[in-house]
Amino acid sequence: MDKLLFCDANEEDLKLIETSDVINEIDDLLPYAGCPCYQFTNINEFKEQLLKDNQLRVDIVKEEELKVKIVESTILPSTSDKDIDFKYVYCRITSYLSNKATIKVTRSNPSLPLTNIELLAIYSKAWQWVYQEEEKELGNPGNIEGMLNRAQSYGRYGIYGHDITDLAYNGGSTIKIYNGFVHCKFSVDS
Numbered sequence: 109m110d111k112l113l114f115c116d117a118n119e120e121d122l123k124l125i126e127t128s129d130v131i132n133e134i135d136d137l138l139p140y141a142g143c144p145c146y147q148f149t150n151i152n153e154f155k156e157q158l159l160k161d162n163q164l165r166v167d168i169v170k171e172e173e174l175k176v177k178i179v180e181s182t183i184l185p186s187t188s189d190k191d192i193d194f195k196y197v198y199c200r201i202t203s204y205l206s207n208k209a210t211i212k213v214t215r216s217n218p219s220l221p222l223t224n225i226e227l228l229a230i231y232s233k234a235w236q237w238v239y240q241e242e243e244k245e246l247g248n249p250g251n252i253e254g255m256l257n258r259a260q261s262y263g264r265y266g267i268y269g270h271d272i273t274d275l276a277y278n279g280g281s282t283i284k285i286y287n288g289f290v291h292c293k294f295s296v297d298s
Contacts (some may be wrong), residue, residue, distance in 0.1 A: 109120055112230065114237040115265075117198055117210040124175045125198060125210075125291050131283040137224050137294075140279035144235035144296065145272045195216040196289040197227065198235035203296050204275075206258045206266025222290065227283065231294050232249040238265050 117125075141162040148154040156284035195218035199211040211234040212246035215222075242263040249259040 111216040112233060113188075113214040113216075114234060115212050120234060120297045121196075121211060121212055124289075125286075126216060128286045129291075130284045131192070134283040135281065136279055137281045137283050138228060138277070138279065140277065142232070143237060143273075144232045144277070146232055148229070151226055151229055154232070155225050158225060158228070164278060173213070186208060192285075194222045194288065194290055197222075197230050198289060198291040199231050200291065201235060201238055202292040202293070204267060204269045206260070207264060209265055211237060219263065220287075226295060227290065228277070231292060235272060235275070236249040239267065241265070242267050250290050255256070270298045 124249050139162065142158045143161070146154060146157045148157065160267075165194050195215055197213040198217065199213060200208070201211065202208045213230050214236055215230075242261050245263040246261050248262045251257060252259045258267065258271050260266060275296040275298055278295050278297045282293050284291040
């Protein structure tokens with residue numbers, strides 16, 4: 109996984125997403141597994157945690173009930189005639205935020221293939237960045253009195269209801285592939 113840079117998408121970025129042609133759209137890219145709170149420094153560490161998490165689910169739930177096992181693959185099929193470098197990944201984060209966010213992530217080496225697992229890792233880092241930015245601005249608001257739920261913070265994202273460690277990916281996702289960038293949203297539950 110290459111070095112990543114994070115920022116809020118600006119109006120120009122949002123207009124680009126809105127007006128560009130979608131090359132491919134993929135729903136439900138990965139099965140239920142993983143959490144945005146995973147701490148990792150490279151893609152192999154993330155993949156290890158993801159596979160371990162998935163194996164726990166396989167052990168707990170009857171295997172035939174699982175949609176699919178986690179298999180790493182590039183987000184464009186190898187038979188694609190398109191040779192696309194993905195410099196930007198736009199992560200749409202809406203759950204548990206009063207102010208929905210689109211985070212622009214810049215990859216330092218866009219010519220490297222972008223895999224489904226790396227995409228989820230980037231999305232996880234974007235979630236972490238949102239929490240870090242909000243807490244850098246205002247601090248952690250703590251819990252709602254008498255509950256385990258996170259109190260609302262009133263920063264640029266307005267995080268409420270859950271700490272990042274409460275969240276788990278539920279298998280729902282929408283990935284839109286454009287020429288030069290990807291727009292993704294992975295759904296979470298608590």
